[in-house]
Amino acid sequence: MNIHDPAAELRANVATPFEAAQAMPVSVYTSEEFLALEQEHVFAKSWLCAGRADALKAPGDYLTMEIAGEPVIVLRDREGTLRAMSNVCRHRMSILLEGRGNVRTITCPYHAWTYSLDGSLRGAPAMEMNRSFCKSQTSLPAVRCVDWKGWIMLTLDPDLPEPQETLREMDDLVGYLPMQDYVEVFREEHRWNTNWKILAENFMESYHLPMCHGGTIGGAVDLKKMTCPEGYPGFNFHHILKDDSIALSIAHKDNTALAGEDRYRTWLISVYPSLMITLTPGYFWYLSLTPDGPGHVKIIYGGGLHPDFAADAEAEQHFETLKGLLDHVNDEDKGCTERVWKGMQSRHAVPGALSHLERPNYEFATWIAGKIPS
Template sequence: MNVHDPAAELRANVAVPFERAQAMPVSVYTSESFQALEQEHVFATSWLCAGRVDALKEPGDYLTMEISGEPILVLRDREGVLRAMSNVCRHRMSTLLEGRGRVRVITCPYHAWTYALDGSLRGAPAMDMNQSFCKEANSLPAIRCVDWNGWIMVTLNPDLPEPQEQLAEVDDLVGYLGMADYVETFREEHRWNTNWKILAENFMESYHLPMCHGGTIGGAVNLRQMTCPEGKAHFNYHHILKDDSIALSIAHKDNTTLQGEDRLRTWLMAIYPSLLITLTPGYFWYLCLTPDGPGHVKILYGGGLHPDFAADPDAETHFSALKGLLDHVNDEDRGCTERVWRGMQGRLARPGALSHLERPNYEFARWIANRIPDV
């Protein structure tokens, strides 16, 4: 094996059974060439999340994202249809919109070509003397975009099965909570100094909770009572039971649908490659990850309320306290994951054996390895 080939190192790493598993090789995180392979064979071929559907409520509401360097625009058109399309002008290739907002038409900031909300070209000033110009041939290319359980899912892959098919087992596990109906109350963007996989793995396992989150939620965790079920083909998960010590973490007092432990159960789901969801009977929060070189990750961080609590007159007060806790937990995770990245720069850095509580990390590594070609 060529020790300088991260893909070969990763395949060897996951060739052993879980009971003998090691953390992923350092090169898989630090290599520029390996991240280029991830962009081509993981991110450009998968369903990726742009956030919650209710972030785009009205016609003209839009947000932007990138997939493997491809600028993408997601919006609500005049008929209320959710659309994704290229965010690159068909004239001299300027990007069109930035961030989030609301528009009546899409206007290029370079030469004022304008597009309707369905992507068709409406106007192109001073183009009447060019005999090759055809207005009808210059619509913005459409990109696959669907509403999956309230999540905006986008892909560059024309052949990928729909999320409803690919992620049907998610519904089998958490369908009783009605994830599509949860109401988003915040959405933020961050950039951390760590590799995207370090942060994804951090979410997937609760082994780190007692230490990393000692200042917040770690004290309520008993490692001996934790289990990590075997994951599914396109996601991994685990769940824990909570009490009412954390606001909104259990079902609303007026909710008569949820019974028994389902009123207390918190789900943690990692939808490959980069949508990380915590879902409780009262609230949810999530991270969507976009690699930004080996040593940085762009993060979409959002969350909100179960509809029972969204309609409760005291919900805003409770959620304000909860948001403060979530922010604190997020800051703790940032410290832990950035320290891992710094440690990987050392010449003596080596992956160690995985705990039984880190089964999701092993399965995540296998999923990535299966998508990187043997070249």
């Protein structure tokens, strides 16, 4: 094995059975070359999340993001259909839209070429003297976009099976909670000084909760009672039973559909490569990750309410309390994951043995290794 080849190091790493497994090699986090492979073979060939579909309610509502460096617009067209398309003008290749907002048409800020909400070219000033120009044959290239259980999912891969196929086991696991009906209450964007995989792994395991979250939720966790089942090809998961000490974490008092432990169960679901969902009978929150170089990650951070609580007159007050807790937990995770990234720069940084509570991390490493060609 070439020790300077992060992909080879990773394949050797996951060839070890889980019972004797080590954390991923440092090189797969720090290498620019390995990140380029991830962009080409992971992010450009997977379903990625742009957030919740109810973030785009009205015709012309849009948001922007990048997939493997490709600028993309996601919007509601005039008929209410969810669409995604290239965010690059067909004239001189300017970026068209930035951030989020609402538009009647998409107008290039460089030369005022204008596109309809379906991506077709609507107007191009002073182009009538160029014989090669044909307005009817000029439009923004479409990007595959689907609404999967209320999540906006995008991919650059024209042949990738639909999320309902690649994530079909999700229905058996959490189908009793109607994710598509949960109502988003907040959406924020952050950038942290850590590698995207460090943050993904941090979400996947609850081994860190007692220490990293000692000031918030860590005291409610008993590691001896925690298990991490084997995951599925497209995602891993574990769950925790909670009481009513955290606002909205259990089923609404008027909910008659949920019974027994399902009224108290919190799911932590990691959809490969980069959508992390915490799903409870009362609320949800999520992270959607985009690498920004080896040492930074862009994060969509959002959350909201089960429909029972969304209709409750006191829900807003309860959610304010919950949002304060989630923000605090997020700040604790930021500190922990940024310290891991800093530690990886050390000449003494060597991956250690994994706990039985870090099975999802091993499965994540195995999934990535399977995507990177040898």
